[in-house]
Amino acid sequence: MRSIFQIYATCAVFCLATLSVTTIHAEDAKLSAAKLGSTKNVHVCGGTYLCGQPSVEDLKLAKQRGVDVILTLRADGEIDWNEESATKQLGMDYVCIPFRAPDSLTDEVFDQTRKLLIDAGKDDKAVMMHCGSANRVGAIWMVHRVLDHGIDLKTAQAEAKEVGLRTAGYEARAIEYIKAQQAK
Numbered sequence: 001m002r003s004i005f006q007i008y009a010t011c012a013v014f015c016l017a018t019l020s021v022t023t024i025h026a027e028d029a030k031l032s033a034a035k036l037g038s039t040k041n042v043h044v045c046g047g048t049y050l051c052g053q054p055s056v057e058d059l060k061l062a063k064q065r066g067v068d069v070i071l072t073l074r075a076d077g078e079i080d081w082n083e084e085s086a087t088k089q090l091g092m093d094y095v096c097i098p099f100r101a102p103d104s105l106t107d108e109v110f111d112q113t114r115k116l117l118i119d120a121g122k123d124d125k126a127v128m129m130h131c132g133s134a135n136r137v138g139a140i141w142m143v144h145r146v147l148d149h150g151i152d153l154k155t156a157q158a159e160a161k162e163v164g165l166r167t168a169g170y171e172a173r174a175i176e177y178i179k180a181q182q183a184k
Contacts, residue, residue, distance in 0.1 A: 030045065031045045032045070036049065036054065036058050037054070037058035038058060039051045039052055039053070039054045039055070039058045040052035040134070041134035041163065043162065046121070047120070047125070048126070048127050048129065049067060049128040049130075050129055050130070050134060050137045050163045052132055052134045053130060053131070053132050054128070054130060056086045059086055059090055059092075060090060062092075063090045063091070066126045067092060067126045067127070068092055068093060068127070069092060069094075069095060069125055070092055070095070070127075071095045071096075071097065071113065071116060071117075071129040072097075072098070072129075073098060073099060073113075073131040073136040074130075075099070078132060093125075097112050097113055102167065105136075107177060107180075109140075110143050110177045113140045113143075113144070114144055114147065117148065118148055129141075133166075134163050135165055135166050135170065136170060138159075138160035138170070139173065141159060141165075142157060142159065142160035142165065142175075142178075143156075147182075153175070160174070
């Protein structure tokens with residue numbers, strides 16, 4: 001008969017091994033282009049979809065693919081239909097963390113989006129993060145990949161541009177935030 005110590009030791013080893021696999025998975029997750037109906041600039045990395053504005057039909061496709069959370073970076077008035085209502089009717093969570101100009105891409109926006117992406121990963125929830133074209137998504141993605149996945153800045157910048165980052169001001173703000181966080 002096993003001792004209680006042996007049982008606890010076996011459980012501890014299993015838990016550490018599982019944690020290590022999860023960490024390695026996040027760091028090794030590769031970005032790849034994908035299709036999602038008529039949505040533009042769709043990319044997938046692990047359980048995260050990165051894209052431009054989805055339609056209501058595309059939200060349904062996302063739900064079928066296992067997306068649990070819709071995170072929009074768009075401000076009120078940028079679309080002419082109620083995305084929150086459509087998302088909730090499909091049984092998905094809806095989160096809006098809006099910004100438009102580079103000066104509205106604050107530390108709080110980075111902090112909130114990072115927390116949501118980290119928490120979703122811990123809870124095995126798939127997230128679709130979008131804006132109009134994936135330009136803003138790219139800035140958030142770069143920060144998340146460097147600070148939360150341990151990817152080097154140059155690789156993260158290339159991924160962000162592949163996703164859709166085009167605005168130099170967003171890129172500059174992302175790099176500024178990364179450097180400030182790394183200096184802490």
